[in-house]
Amino acid sequence: MSDTLLQDVTDGIAVLTVNRPEALNAMNVALLQALDAALAALEGSDVRAAILTGTGKAFVAGADIAAMAEMSVADAQAFSVLGHRVARRLEEASFPTLAAVNGFALGGGCELALACDFIYASEKAKLGLPEVGLGVLPGWGGTQRLPRRVGVGHARELIFSGRVIDAAEAQRIGLVNAVFAPDALLDAARATAREIAAKGPCAVRATKRLLLEGPEQALTEANAAEVRAFGKLFGTADQREGMKAFLEKRAPRFEGR
Ligand code: CAA
Secondary structure, three states: OOOOEEEEEEOOEEEEEEOOHHHOOOEOHHHHHHHHHHHHHHOOOOOOEEEEEEOOOEEEOOEOHHHHOOOOHHHHHHHHHHHHHHHHHHHHOOOOEEEEEOOEEEOHHHHHHHHOOEEEEEOOOEEEOOHHHHOOOOOOOHHHHHHHHHOHHHHHHHHHHOOEEEHHHHHHOOOOOEEEOHHHHHHHHHHHHHHHHOOOHHHHHHHHHHHHHHHHOOHHHHHHHHHHHHHHHOOOHHHHHHHHHHHOOOOOOOOOO
16 A cells, blocks of 8 residues: 555445645546555455545545646546546445545546545535646546436536536535535445445445446346346345344344355
């Protein structure tokens, strides 16, 4: 783990903290690579939920503008590919990912939050995709994930104007699920992560995949995938344990198999 990316794993919950406060946690290649490696390493571990957050007054204030300023077309495309890879890892992780947006989540920072399954925000959070103001565009999935999260009307307005919105507005349009006092944000994220971690891991994993892939499919195909996934869970120890525990009026002890 690098100094600019902190990781804590406690009771099956990983907290990844971007820690470059002097640059408002702006992401350069090294930081993206560190996040990519950290997420890859969590696959196959017993982690059941992950929280992404930042140190100081920013979640992530975007891709590193100083690093991008002199990029060639080829450099910029490679940087975009790397950002997309990290976003995809958050989105496709075998466990739910939760963004705890403690401050600025701008540009690439907002895009990483959007790649998480859902977003909690501090009252101090500011979110937006201001890239057009720099003469570029959201390059880590923002043009695609923002409309899918908030609808095309809000997404077009925010992306074309580059406007930065506060947490209350972000919640109103459905970008953020819930808003908390700054000191309460991480505890709230951990509490939800604990709720998730207590559920059947095979079931949560299968549900995450259906929720991710369904919108790309025709409804009949997506429903057929749900039927297959539902049936498949009846071949797991988690299903037997979950239902046995219910009938025995006790808490289940899931093993994730
Ligand atoms: N890249 C590089 N450095 C950044 C940065 C970024 N995205 N955001 C902030 N910083 C640096 C500042 O340059 C400054 O460094 P120095 O102290 O060395 O001057 C330091 O962090 C503190 O920032 P400010 O003094 O600007 O802090 P502020 O409180 O006055 O303003 C802010 C905060 C409104 C977030 C402002 O920093 C800002 O507008 N940052 C840029 C936000 C942005 O445009 N993000 C999108 C980047 S493009 C992108 O992300 C492309 C993509 O889709 C992949």
